[in-house]
Amino acid sequence: MQKKIAIVGAQWGDEGKGKITDILSEKVDIVVRFQGGNNAGHTIVCKGVKTVLHLLPSGILHHNVVAVIDRGVVIDPEALKKEIEEHKSALDISPKRLKISQNSFIITSYHKLLDAQRENNSLEKIGTTKRGISPCYTDKIARRGIKVSDLFSVNSLKKKLENSFSESIFLLKNFYKTDCPAIEEELERLVTLGDYLRPYTCDTFRYLDEASKANKKVLLEGAQGLLLDIDYGTYPYVTSSNTGIGGMYNGTSISGGSIDHIVGIAKAYNTRVGEGPFPTELNDEEGRELQRIGNEFGATTGRKRRCGWLDLPLLKYALNTSHISSLVLTKIDILNDMPFFRVCYAYKNGDEIVKNLSPGDKLEKFEPLYKDFKKADFQIKNNELNDSLKEFVKYIENELDCPISGVSFGPDREDIFFTRDLV
Numbered sequence: 273m274q275k276k277i278a279i280v281g282a283q284w285g286d287e288g289k290g291k292i293t294d295i296l297s298e299k300v301d302i303v304v305r306f307q308g309g310n311n312a313g314h315t316i317v318c319k320g321v322k323t324v325l326h327l328l329p330s331g332i333l334h335h336n337v338v339a340v341i342d343r344g345v346v347i348d349p350e351a352l353k354k355e356i357e358e359h360k361s362a363l364d365i366s367p368k369r370l371k372i373s374q375n376s377f378i379i380t381s382y383h384k385l386l387d388a389q390r391e392n393n394s395l396e397k398i399g400t401t402k403r404g405i406s407p408c409y410t411d412k413i414a415r416r417g418i419k420v421s422d423l424f425s426v427n428s429l430k431k432k433l434e435n436s437f438s439e440s441i442f443l444l445k446n447f448y449k450t451d452c453p454a455i456e457e458e459l460e461r462l463v464t465l466g467d468y469l470r471p472y473t474c475d476t477f478r479y480l481d482e483a484s485k486a487n488k489k490v491l492l493e494g495a496q497g498l499l500l501d502i503d504y505g506t507y508p509y510v511t512s513s514n515t516g517i518g519g520m521y522n523g524t525s526i527s528g529g530s531i532d533h534i535v536g537i538a539k540a541y542n543t544r545v546g547e548g549p550f551p552t553e554l555n556d557e558e559g560r561e562l563q564r565i566g567n568e569f570g571a572t573t574g575r576k577r578r579c580g581w582l583d584l585p586l587l588k589y590a591l592n593t594s595h596i597s598s599l600v601l602t603k604i605d606i607l608n609d610m611p612f613f614r615v616c617y618a619y620k621n622g623d624e625i626v627k628n629l630s631p632g633d634k635l636e637k638f639e640p641l642y643k644d645f646k647k648a649d650f651q652i653k654n655n656e657l658n659d660s661l662k663e664f665v666k667y668i669e670n671e672l673d674c675p676i677s678g679v680s681f682g683p684d685r686e687d688i689f690f691t692r693d694l695v
């Protein structure tokens with residue numbers, strides 16, 4: 273029986289992880305977020321009602337589940353308070369159901385201001401969400417980060433803020449010529465937010481260790497996708513955390529062994545928000561059609577997502593580097609509404625045909641090679657994939673050498689077919 277399952281995005285994010293996490297949560301006891309922050313946006317539709325979550329784990333929608341925000345996540349306390357308040361009554365968010373790691377790092381006002389200024393003034397735009405993610409992780413690695421537990425002691429927090437942010441304030445005022453709050457003002461704000469979050473805060477290491485010993489089923493929920501991983505992604509056009517396997521093991525506590533099953537989530541085509549290489553991108557009418565039919569707008573920033581065809585070399589790379597055990601393919605219904613579709617099965621680099629990628633490969637030099645498909649008629653009837661969908665799934669499985677464990681064909685919880693039990 274699978275006791276520890278992880279969900280990871282196998283593209284550039286927005287693959288539908290929230291929906292799959294929500295569905296699998298029904299059968300688990302605990303759902304853990306292990307990386308990222310409120311740069312993420314998970315959209316879940318249940319009986320036509322849409323819920324968008326940024327920091328709260330998607331498992332919170334199920335009343336049987338305890339949701340944990342673990343130490344790999346960076347927390348904007350104001351954004352988290354807002355999200356808890358927004359969903360508190362409908363989702364029954366109490367300290368029994370939501371546990372926040374005392375060791376998670378805090379996104380301060382300075383981080384958000386620096387993120388925006390660096391992005392606005394950079395010659396090489398990343399397309400960040402400007403939520404303070406990168407400066408916060410930078411300070412964590414530079415050993416001057418502020419943890420959730422630091423918010424509970426006014427005197428020591430004041431010293432930490434002075435020590436950590438005097439340089440940032442100097443930069444903001446003198447280099448970027450922008451206003452920023454004084455330390456006293458930020459202190460007061462953070463202490464108030466700390467008071468609010470305190471009842472939810474706990475030693476998540478111990479909590480998860482005890483849960484593991486009690487044989488509880490745990491689901492790890494990734495945010496962003498593998499191609500945005502700081503080490504394995506399309507650097508520098510990435511986010512500032514490990515969205516893949518490194519994040520799973522470091523961002524939470526997997527006591528008593530390894531993860532039993534890593535479920536990769538991939539769309540039947542590709543999208544990307546922000547800058548960076550995208551070999552199969554469609555900069556034409558077809559791309560606009562995919563964007564329109566797939567309703568491809570970022571859940572966090574509302575930006576239009578760039579769209580292109582499914583890219584198997586990149587997907588294979590994501591599967592290998594994240595140790596993905598099986599794949600769930602999402603949004604296959606969108607292909608039914610396109611006049612035809614294509615799948616990139618390899619790249620051409622001069623005379624060389626490339627199917628296997630390595631970290632740091634310059635994607636710009638590759639020319640995608642496509643297999644063309646006629647207008648799709650993908651359906652699930654009587655609890656079975658129709659022949660053309662079966663054939664398509666087989667093709668992808670053979671190319672990737674990875675089983676497809678589920679196919680999602682619409683936004684609702686019900687619109688999914690699993691070919692095997694994942695939990």
Ligand code: IMP
Binds near residue numbers: 401403545
């Ligand atoms: P940051 O994480 O805000 O620093 O942004 C870095 C890059 O990751 C940008 O290209 C963002 O658009 C992208 N990004 C961050 N979070 C998400 C997400 O949840 N979905 C898709 N792209 C994301």
